[in-house]
Amino acid sequence: MEFYGYQRPDGRVGIRNKILILPASVCASDTARIVANQVESAVTFNNQNGCSQVGSDQQLTMDVMAGYAANPNVYGTVVISLGCENCQMDLVVDAIQERTNKPLAQFIIQECGGTIKTVELAVRAAKEMAAEASMLQKEVFPMSELIVGTECGGSDPTSGLAANPLIGEMSDRMVALGGTSILSETTEFIGAEHILAKRGATPEISQQIYDIVHRYEKALQLVGEEVRAGNPSPGNKAGGLTTLEEKSLGCIHKGGHTAVNAVYDYAKQVEAKKGLVIMDTPGNDPSSVAGMVAGGAQVVVFSTGRGTPTGNPIAPVIKITGNKLTFAKMSDNIDIDASPVIYGPQTLEEMGDVLMQELQDVANGKLTKAEALGFTEMAIARVCNYV
Amino acid sequence: MNVTIIDAKDNVAVAIEPIAKGDRLEARGTDLGVTAKSDVTIYHKVAIRDIPKGQPVVKYGEHIGLAAEDIPAGTHVHTHNVENHREAL
Numbered sequence: 001m002e003f004y005g006y007q008r009p010d011g012r013v014g015i016r017n018k019i020l021i022l023p024a025s026v027c028a029s030d031t032a033r034i035v036a037n038q039v040e041s042a043v044t045f046n047n048q049n050g051c052s053q054v055g056s057d058q059q060l061t062m063d064v065m066a067g068y069a070a071n072p073n074v075y076g077t078v079v080i081s082l083g084c085e086n087c088q089m090d091l092v093v094d095a096i097q098e099r100t101n102k103p104l105a106q107f108i109i110q111e112c113g114g115t116i117k118t119v120e121l122a123v124r125a126a127k128e129m130a131a132e133a134s135m136l137q138k139e140v141f142p143m144s145e146l147i148v149g150t151e152c153g154g155s156d157p158t159s160g161l162a163a164n165p166l167i168g169e170m171s172d173r174m175v176a177l178g179g180t181s182i183l184s185e186t187t188e189f190i191g192a193e194h195i196l197a198k199r200g201a202t203p204e205i206s207q208q209i210y211d212i213v214h215r216y217e218k219a220l221q222l223v224g225e226e227v228r229a230g231n232p233s234p235g236n237k238a239g240g241l242t243t244l245e246e247k248s249l250g251c252i253h254k255g256g257h258t259a260v261n262a263v264y265d266y267a268k269q270v271e272a273k274k275g276l277v278i279m280d281t282p283g284n285d286p287s288s289v290a291g292m293v294a295g296g297a298q299v300v301v302f303s304t305g306r307g308t309p310t311g312n313p314i315a316p317v318i319k320i321t322g323n324k325l326t327f328a329k330m331s332d333n334i335d336i337d338a339s340p341v342i343y344g345p346q347t348l349e350e351m352g353d354v355l356m357q358e359l360q361d362v363a364n365g366k367l368t369k370a371e372a373l374g375f376t377e378m379a380i381a382r383v384c385n386y387v
Numbered sequence: 388m389n390v391t392i393i394d395a396k397d398n399v400a401v402a403i404e405p406i407a408k409g410d411r412l413e414a415r416g417t418d419l420g421v422t423a424k425s426d427v428t429i430y431h432k433v434a435i436r437d438i439p440k441g442q443p444v445v446k447y448g449e450h451i452g453l454a455a456e457d458i459p460a461g462t463h464v465h466t467h468n469v470e471n472h473r474e475a476l
Contacts, residue, residue, distance in 0.1 A: 157430035160447075161391060161401060194473070195449050240401070240431035242444075242469050246451035253447060342391050342403050344415060 001177060001356070003363035004138040005145065005298075006072070010100045012272065013145040014072035015298045015363045017136060018043045018314060019129050021122070022065055024081035024092050025050025031115045031122075032080045038119075039126040041075075041133060043313040045378050051085035052386045058086055063267035064380045066095035067294025069104070070269070073314050075133035076103030078126045080118060083110030099269055103129055144178035144273050146363060149292030149300040149315070150254040151184060153285035156305025157239045160250025162322025162341035163303030169352035170301060170359065171256035175275045182270060182292050183255035186216045187283040190227050191244030196252055196278075201259040208263035212280040219383065254303065266381050267294035285310050287379040289317065299362060301355070309333045311375030316368040318358060335369050390414050390433060394448030399432040399464050401446075406433065412461070424461040432464040444469050 006014040021044040023032035029046045036044035049061040065087070069077040077096065081089045089108055096104060105125040112118040150167050152159055171181035189196055193213040200206030220227055232241045241247045255276055262277040264270055267290070270277060279295055281288035285308065289300050293315045300317045302310065307330035311317050321327050324339035336358055340346040346354070362368055390400035390412050400414060406427040412419040412435065419435055427433045432446065438458040443450040452469040462468070 157401075161393065161403075161430075165393065192449075237466060240428065240465070242432070242465050243452045243471050245449070245471075246446060249447045249449055249451065344388070 001143040001360060002140050003143060003146070003360055004365070005141045005363065006075070006136055007139055008072050008100070008102060010070070010102060012072035012296065013141050013298075014074070015365070016073035016314070016316070017041065017133050018074050019126050019133060020044070020069055020074045020077040020314065021126060022069060022077050022079045022092075023047040023050070024065065024079055024087045024089060025085035027051065027082035027085060028080045028109060031109060031118055034115075034119050035078065035080065035122045035126055038123045039130050041130050042126050043376060045313045045376060047380070049380050049382070050087040053086060054384060054387060056383045060266055060381050060383070062087060062091065062095050064290055064294045065092055066099050067267050067269065067296065068314055069096040069102070070099035071293055071296055071298070071314050073298055074102065075136070076129040077105075078122050078129070079104070079106045080122055081106075081108050083108045103132070105129070142178070143174070143360070143363075146174065146299065146359075147180040147182065147270055147272060147295070147297045148174055148359070149182045149184065149289060149297035151285060151289055151292070151300055152188075152251055152254060152303040153310065154304045154306035154308040155250075156323055158322035158339070158342065159303050159305045160253060162338045163305070163320050164250055164253040165348060166320060166322070166338045166341055166351050166355055167254040167301050167303055168256035169348055170355045171254065171276060172258055173352060173356055175256065175258045178273055180270060180272055180274045181256070181276050182279050182295065182297060183252065183260075183276065184279045184281040184288045184292055185251060185283045186212050186280045187227065188248055188251035189213050190217065190248060191231070192248030192252055195245070195249065196255075196260070199260045201261045205260055205263055209260065209278065212263060212278075216280070264295060267291045270295040270297070272296070282381050284379065284381070286377055287381045289315075290378045290380060299359065301359070303338075304334065307333060309370060309373070309375050310377065311368070311370030311373070312378055313376040316362050317370045318362055318368050319370065320355065332373070333369050388413050388415060390419070390435075392435065393446060396445055396448040398434060398436045398438050398445045400435045402427045402429050402431055402433060405429050421460045424459065425463050427463050434458045434460050434462045434464050436460050
């Protein structure tokens with residue numbers, strides 16, 4: 001199985017060819033938006049962070065910024081900073097260059113002489129990058145070059161019955177093809193971490209699975225929250241979920257059946273051709289997706305029960321649901337109806353063929369529903385309040 | 388077809404239609420030879436084999452808890468007859 005992609009100078013392969021206008025902090029975000037609006041194929045996002053953060057939070061922000069710039073769907077990056085933020089331009093540029101050697105330009109608003117002058121300079125740089133990017137021809141690559149992020153959000157009882165098992169099937173097939181699948185959402189491992197830990201390829205990886213779950217629980221306990229208490233919720237129980245193990249098993253089904261070969265911290269660089277790996281991300285969808293895309297995922301497969309519009313500025317997000325009523329109601333937002341996994345006539349394996357075909361089509365350039373609608377909302381995970 | 392079995396190791400199936408007491412359980416055209424002993428709400432679980440007290444309840448091919456009492460095939464399986472059990476690695 002192959003796809004047409006873009007070869008990057010750092011050796012990785014993209015399925016989109018974007019120019020990233022990267023705001024180093026909240027204070028540069030509006031300027032970045034104006035620049036991105038002016039340039040074909042440019043994307044940006046509203047960076048709420050980048051300043052007034054504790055060290056551990058600033059690191060999460062830096063990793064997302066560097067990871068976005070390095071994501072192979074990006075041809076090159078124009079960084080815009082205000083000048084006085086904690087995420088200083090030289091720190092951001094160093095972090096990007098530790099991950100990639102792709103084209104990079106930088107503009108500091110306080111040094112350029114305000115936003116209007118910065119917009120002029122940054123638009124010119126971005127437009128030249130866009131022209132260079134347009135010259136790049138697609139080439140054929142094996143599916144093993146793909147890193148696929150997996151996510152679930154707005155779940156309902158069909159998520160654990162159809163959409164998540166189908167994503168698990170896709171994950172097993174990507175692993176068999178020599179590619180990479182990322183299982184995410186640490187909060188949703190809780191209760192099934194002992195089952196997930198049994199799948200660690202080594203005792204060290206099994207221990208890392210326990211460690212990220214316990215670290216997450218402790219972080220929530222610091223603000224007085226206890227995840228296990230009251231979980232499954234009364235609503236979950238009314239829906240038929242009996243134990244926390246059962247609820248979490250429905251979520252981790254996205255990881256299929258293969259061994260877990262690595263555990264990554266949030267937004268850290270994921271190695272290609274690694275099989276099934278885990279990334280420590282929140283259950284919160286836009287920040288979990290952002291972490292995996294920063295890790296290098298070129299595409300995300302996202303299961304939903306109630307339906308959700310979530311996209312991403314850099315990576316296409318393929319939405320699937322096992323709820324046929326939701327698919328009928330939200331077909332503007334959802335790409336694949338996975339309900340045949342429950343109700344037939346197709347089997348899980350046959351629906352696996354459908355999802356793999358969609359994955360290949362999207363890798364080849366087919367727009368997902370979220371892309372066609374221009375959805376790019378995202379968030380960056382946080383440890384605590386701003387300083 | 389009124390139930391789905393997620394994994395071949397499972398001893399419970401999930402109702403994919405509302406099930407009435409006395410209905411035969413059928414998955415993908417296969418009669419499971421089990422009759423529902425009570426009504427089962429859609430997406431709730433029903434035992435497809437006898438599960439003796441203390442034995443694991445298996446869904447997704449994994450243990451989701453232990454039978455708190457003898458659970459005969461056809462019984463609604465939920466919080467009233469399953470107890471949480473934290474397993475060590």
